[in-house]
Amino acid sequence: GTNNHPGNQHWRALVASNKRLYLSLHKRRKVQVAKSIVRAIRLQSPPGRFLQKDAMTKRWYDIGDDLAHQKTSQALREGAPEIRGAMKNEEAQKREMTKATTNKVQVQGMPKLEVAAGQRKFHPYAMATSLRKGFQRNS
Structure with missing residues (x-):
């Protein structure tokens, strides 16, 4: 049909x-x-x-x-x-x-991190940026 x-x-x-x-x-x-x-x-x-x-x-x-x-x-x-x-x-x-x-952030090769209630959230890019700044100051 x-x-x-x-x-x-x-x-x-x-x-x-x-x-x-x-x-x-x-x-x-x-x-x-x-x-x-x-x-x-x-x-x-x-x-x-x-x-x-x-x-x-x-x-x-x-x-x-x-x-x-x-x-x-x-x-x-x-x-x-x-x-x-x-x-x-x-x-x-x-x-x-x-x-x-x-509420959970996992960095490759690292265990998952729990963010404590009321604490500032962990942001891997912000941490990488602050680490780079620290290395630049020490150089």
Whole structure:
């Protein structure tokens, strides 16, 4: 059927690869994502089309860009709650990893150093700079 048509598979792949981007944007930018997918399909060689079958004549006709944008936007929204949930979980994990690594500093070949609560955080670049200054003064 139509689900197995290479053109439809390509369109669905474009939609799938842009879902996270689409869901992270404001409305105006979302419209641009949908339009860019439709444009990418239309600019193929040979050009891709968005077709619908007329119930009366049983003939296929192009639905036009407006309806193609609407259908693409709808496809981009499918599964949005699950994808947003996964995106939030990933962000929370990143924050936890960042929080965990800001409290521990590891210099290559040395054990991890814990930063005491309330103390100034250890910054390896600042230490290297101060060491260089010390060497320059002693030379």
